[in-house]
Amino acid sequence: MNETRRRVLEELADGPVTGPEIADALDVSRAAVWKHVEALRDAGFEIESRTDGYELVDVTGYNGPTIEYGLEAPFTIEYHETIASTNDRARELAAEGAEDVVVLANEQTGGRGRLDRRFDSPPGGVWVSIVCRPDIPPVRAPLFTLAGAVAIARAVREVGVDARIKWPNDVVVPVGEDGEYRKLAGILTEMEGEADRVTWLIVGTGINADIASEELPEGATSVRDEVGPFDRRVFVQRLLETFHEYRDLEGVLEDWRDLSLTLGQRVRVELPDGEIEGDAVEIADGGALVVETEDDRVQVSAGDCEHLRPT
Structure with a gap:
């Protein structure tokens, strides 16, 4: 969102405020104010026109500007209604020098997971990739996966x-006690990156949101399935704000x-x-899973993990 439009929003949020008052505060023309107001309405900002001026009364859209509005984290949102892969787009941006950019899509047509496995990404999900440049x-x-x-x-x-x-990279909803x-x-x-530092990193x-x-594929669930309707825009904001809390990796483990x-x-x-079987007893400082087998304690850095039963 450009800075002028952001400042128009700030004025509207404190409204009601007239077009001339906004024009004077921002040193722009009244015609420019009207164009910004209409663009904001198109983006999903509900702005009422009253006798005493404009006022922002609600935010209903799901897109870059509406998610950036009120977001308490230093990210810029690049939103796509449909994209092949948010990670692929994020890699392009990272190669161009981008930082703190979030690529967000309503649908992916070529989503992928670990080992290039297909990741179903229908409309209504939260498909998001965050470009970071951590000094680590x-x-x-x-x-950062954790x-x-x-x-x-x-x-x-x-x-x-x-x-x-669920280690290494899934968030799940428990079913039963086993x-x-x-x-x-x-x-x-x-x-x-290089041997001693990361150049860029994409999370x-x-x-599965709305x-x-x-x-959904067999064995999957969604936020909507679990709790019913919810505000996906606010959910994404909280996700990004919470991720930002862990950018220094403090408290992650x-x-x-x-x-x-x-x-x-x-x-x-x-x-x-091959494979190993044992009790999952700890997560190591570097994110590896510590498995206690009959003979030893083994640190596993990556692999497909199957839950067998509680220990």
Whole structure:
């Protein structure tokens, strides 16, 4: 959103205020004020025209300007109604030097998860990729996946869903007491860097948000399925604000442990050269899962994790 339009919004939020008063405050023409007001209406800002001036009464749109409005985090939103992949677009922006840009889409046609697996991304989801440039060595990059998972889980819990985290990169809703779950969200983190520092990092998240159950794959659920109607715009704002809280990685491990569904489970982890089975007992400082087998404690950095039963 350009700065003039942002300032018009600020004036309207304090309204009612007349067009001439806005023009004088912003040092623009009355015609320019009218054009900005109409553009804001088109974007989903409900602005009433009354005898005593304009007033912003509600925000109903779901797009870049409406999500940036009131967002308490330093992100710029690039919104797409439909896109192949928000992560692919975020990589383009990162290569151009972008920072703190959020690529958000209502629908993805080529969404992907770990190992380039297809990630179904129908309309109504929250398909979002955040471009960051953290001053960290690459070895700490996996902690941003944990930060993304904690941010999603907290935002989902705020709307009333018992969201938990399944290692390595899923947010789920528990079913029963045996470690079973329905998948709610997934995370794909990508980065480019050198041996001692990260150049850029992208945290891509796909959340089944305002999606009906019949549009979801087997074993999945959505926020709407769990709690009914909710404000997706406000939900995205809270997600981004919560992620921003963890940008310095402070408290990520502790909060991940508190929200984990995997810790305390008997698990089987498939690795490129085999599999291990044991008890998931801890998350290491670098984000690896610590599995206690019959013979040893093993740190697993990546792999497909299956919950077998509680320990």
